[in-house]
Amino acid sequence: MISPEVARSRPGGGPSASAVPGAAPLRILVVHNRYQVRGGEDSVVAQEVASLRRAGQTVETLFFDNAGIRTGWDRLRTAYEAAHAPRGIAAVVEAVRAFRPDLVHAHNVFPQVSPGMHAAVRAEGAATVQTLHNFRVTCANGILMRESRPCEDCVAGSPYRAVRHACYRGSRLGSLAVARMIDVHRRAGTWQRDVDRFIALTPFARARFLAAGLPESRIRIKPNGLADPGLADPGLDTAGPRAGILFVGRLVPEKGVGTLMEAARLGRAPVTVIGEGPEEAVLRRAPGLTVLGPQDRAAVQAAMARAAALVVPSHWYEGLPMVIAEAFSLGTPVVASRIGALADLVADGETGLLVPPRDPAGLARALDRIVEDPDAARAMGRRARQAYERDWTEAAVTARALAIYREAVAARSTDTDRAAA
DSSP states (O other), X not given: OOOOEEEEXXXXXXXXXXXXXXXXXXXXXXXXXXXXXXXXXXXHHHHHHHHHHHTTOEEEXXXXXXXXXXXXXXXXXXXXXXXXXXXXXXXXHHHHHHHOOSEEEEOOOTTTTOXXXXXXXXXXXOEEEEEESSSTTTOTTXXXXXXXXXXXXXXXXXXXXXXXXXXXXXXXXXXXXXXXXXXXXXXXXXXXXXXXXXXXXXXXXXXXXXXXXXXXXXXXXXXXXXXXXXXXXXXXXXTSOOOSEEEESOOSXXXXXXXXXXXXXXXXXXXXXXXXSTXXXXXXXXXXXXXXXXXXXXXXXXXXXXXXXXXXXXXXXXXXOHHHHHHHHTTOOEEEESSTTHHHHSXXXXXXXXXXXXXXXXXXXXXXXXXXXXXXXXXXXXXXXXXXXXXXXXXXXXXXXXHHHHHHXXXXXXXXXXXXX
C-alpha cells in the first residue's frame, strides 16, 4: 500500500554563497522512494534537501516508503505495477498541483513511482530532473555487476537477460519487474523525451548512460555533497602523526576485501578494517589486518584523520563512494582500484594512488609506498583536501545543482513556448 509522506514547503534561512545573485528562489518538489534498509542514497537526499533550504530555495518533499510492502500480495501487486505505478504517479501529480513547483527533482523512483512520473509532471507544466544514483535505467540490480564482476550485458542489450540470472536480489520475479520497467520506458522514449536534465555522479557514469541511450545534451555531472568535518576539530587531529592504512566499508567480495587480505600478507603496511559483512570472520584470521568491526561516525572520522591513507580496492565500478569524499575532507589520500568511477575520483600521484583491480601485489606495493614516504603521502593529502574544497563542499555542490535546475526550467519553458506556437 502506498503511503507517501509529504513535507510542507519550508524556505531556508536566506541566500547563501550557492544562490544566484538577483535570482528568485526556486520552488522545488523532491520525490524519492526510500529503501527498506536505509542507505547512503536516503542520506544524500536528506542532505540535499537541507542544503537547498539553507541556500534560500523553497523545497517540499514527497517520500514513498517500501516498509509498507509487507505481504506476498503487496509484493506481487507492486512488481506488476512497477513499470507505470499509477498510484505513485497520481500522488506525485497531486503534490504538483498543490505546490505548483518550478521543477520536480526525482531520485529513486523504483518501485512505487516509476519513470512514468516525468511525463505526468511535464503535462502539469513543471520541469523535471532525475538524479541517476545507480544504473537502474539499464541494469536490473542497478550496479552493473554479476557474480562479483562488472557486467554490461543489458546496457545495450535486452534487459530481460537479468531474469535468467535473477540479478535483482536473487529473484526472477523481482528481476522481471525491473526488466519490464526498463524495457517499457526504453521503448516509450521516456528518457529521450520526458526528462529535462539528468544528473550523473561521475564522468564514468555519464559514459555508461550514454551507452545506454540517454541523450548526451541533457546529462550533467554533479557529485553528492558532504558537510565539512572541520579540520580544526581537536577530536580529528589531522595535523598529528599519521600511521597505517584504513579500509571502511561492507566486508563483501566485490569491495575487494580478498585482494586487500592478500596485499596485507605481501606488504609491510599495517591495515585496519572498519565494517561488517559475510567476509568478516575470514578477515579476522588474516595476518596484517586488524578488524575493528562496525564503528560509529565519530570513530570512523577519527580513524581516517589518523590514517596515512584510505584504501578502496573494489572489484566493481562503484557509484560515488562517499568514503572517498570523507577521506579527502580530512586530508587523507586514497589508494583505489583503477576501475569505473574510482579512476574519476582519485588523481593518481596527486590525491592518492591507483592500482589495477584484483592485483594484490600491485596493491601491496602502493600501500608500502604510502607508509614508506610519509612526506609524499602528506602532500597527496593536502591536494585531496583541496579537491574536497573545490568539488564536494555543500556550497560547491548546491551551486551546481541550482545551475542544473535553472537549465531544466529554461528548457521546459522553451519547449512550452514551441508547443504553443
